Amino acid sequence: MAKNEMNGFKVVAIGGSAGSLETILAIVQGLPKSPGAAIIIIVHRKNDLESILANLLSFKTHLVVKEVEDKDPIYPDHIYIAPPDYHLLIEDEHSFSLDSSEKVQFSRPSIDVAFESVAEVFAGRAIGILLSGANSDGAKGLLKIRESGGYTIVQNPATADMGYMPQQAINLGAAQHVLDADALVATLNGLF
Amino acid sequence: MLKDEELDLLTGLLSEKYGYDFNNYARASLKRRVGRLMAIDRFPSFAELLHKVNHDAAYLPRMVQSLTVNVTEMFRDPSVFKTIRESVLPVLGTHPLIRIWHAGCSTGEEVYSMAILLEEANLLHRSLLYATDLNPMVIENIKKGIFPMSQMKVYSENYILSGGKKDFSRYYTAKYDWAKFDENLKSRMIVATHNLVSDRSFNEFQVIFCRNVLIYFDKTLQDHVLNLFDDSLEKLGFLVLGSKENLRFSSISKKYVQSDEKEKIWRKMK
Incomplete structure (x- = not known):
């Protein structure tokens, strides 16, 4: 369990796959100037689209957007993106680590892997958000966040582009809140 | 957990x-x-x-x-190999004997990729490729030179993206589910176990590859291993790391210059 659970900064871990980009952009655009939390984004994407997502997001926010490199430090008020072809892990409260081992749920980065690592280190300070997608990655990891005392939000499968992924999380009992994209942005900002 | x-x-x-x-x-x-x-x-x-x-x-x-993680592929991150083709091989060509170390190379896909590059530059016959890993089981595969046929489509695409101009299938013979690579490619390979944590430098090289190995080490061990590489690299030699790895936190970084802005290739200047 994390030390200083009540004192340190919060972490918002956002997982998404097919059809999630628009909501991710809306979340990032809607963030306050200084949320006091570190934002970590894990999306499935092709290996060759290096840094395009980071560029796209940096147009929408004044926060620093960074694609994670090995052992990069974790700071609040920064937005971090899992690099393609690596699993993103939380080494400790202060740094990331990367892992290029086997795919999980046919995915690398796997949202499950990142979420589980976030849950392990940040426990009650973690906020997990699972968005649109067409596979079942992320549900188990989100459940871990919830079980570790974190706060979990799932995009409403009925209004998401691809409802399969969020539905899996709901079926597992990982979703504390099920929200449409607009309400999701508002609710998240109420947590900072 | x-x-x-x-x-x-x-x-x-x-x-x-x-x-x-x-x-x-x-x-x-x-x-x-x-x-x-x-x-x-x-x-x-x-x-x-x-x-x-x-x-x-x-x-x-x-x-x-x-x-240990044994995930690797041929011409992984093809742009690195393109840069090596275009900028590193011409430098290596000026040496009478080229010594290259693939540290922590697992099942050897990267070693074969480099052997193909050297062969195409007509440098393989005067090169030695040292292939090491701590795991005795995986390096057996390097000696065999047999890789899953199912991977060849991806490897062939990677090869072309790395600037390869030939038909990639010329380098192997297909046998059922396996591709056996040309004996000539491994004729210049020296395969051995070596543990980066506990073993010492054993030669001097012009190029050291160590890609996606340092990510599994903490910063202390990373620094130890980078110093081992520094001890094993000639002046003006090249150090090639994984696409998300970096020298910048280590004590040897002052002696090195990143030789290409985009690729994780450093040159030893002192």
Whole structure:
């Protein structure tokens, strides 16, 4: 369990796959100037689209957007993106680590892997958000966040582009809140 | 998920009893590896895994193989190999004997990729490629030169993206599900076990590859290994790291210049 659970900064871990980009952009655009939390984004994407997502997001926010490199430090008020072809892990409260081992749920980065690592280190300070997608990655990891005392939000499968992924999380009992994209942005900002 | 104390017990046992030092491996990843092994080999508890390791020396190779990540591919990150073709090989060509070290090269896909590059530059006959890994099981594969046929489509695409102009299939013979690579490619390879944690420098090289190995080490061990590379690299030699790895936190970084803005290739200047 994390030390200083009540004192340190919060972490918002956002997982998404097919059809999630628009909501991710809306979340990032809607963030306050200084949320006091570190934002970590894990999306499935092709290996060759290096840094395009980071560029796209940096147009929408004044926060620093960074694609994670090995052992990069974790700071609040920064937005971090899992690099393609690596699993993103939380080494400790202060740094990331990367892992290029086997795919999980046919995915690398796997949202499950990142979420589980976030849950392990940040426990009650973690906020997990699972968005649109067409596979079942992320549900188990989100459940871990919830079980570790974190706060979990799932995009409403009925209004998401691809409802399969969020539905899996709901079926597992990982979703504390099920929200449409607009309400999701508002609710998240109420947590900072 | 494994507890920190449990991981310490296991790494302590592996190092005291068998001389494999995983103490300075990055913990988040190592915990996942142990968890994965426990799931696959169906250990009902951590205590039973520990008991097995403690009392069954025959299980050790399986353990070591499972704790290390052996995911690799030919021409992985093709743009790195393109840069090597265009900017590094011309420099290597000025040496009468070219010595290259692939450290932590696992099953050898990268070594074969480099051998193909050297062959196409007509440099292979005066090169030596040292291929090392701590895991004796995976390096056996390098000597065989046999890789899954199912990967060849991806490798062929990578090869073309790396600037390859030939038909990639000329380099192997297909046999059922396997591709056996040309004997000529391995004629200049020297394959051996080498543990970056505990073994020393054993030669001087013009190029050292160590890609996606340092990510599994903590910063202390990374620095130790980078110093080992520094001791093993000639002045003006090249160090090639993984696409998300960096020299900048290490004590040797002042002696090196990143030779290409986009690629993780550094040149030793002092």
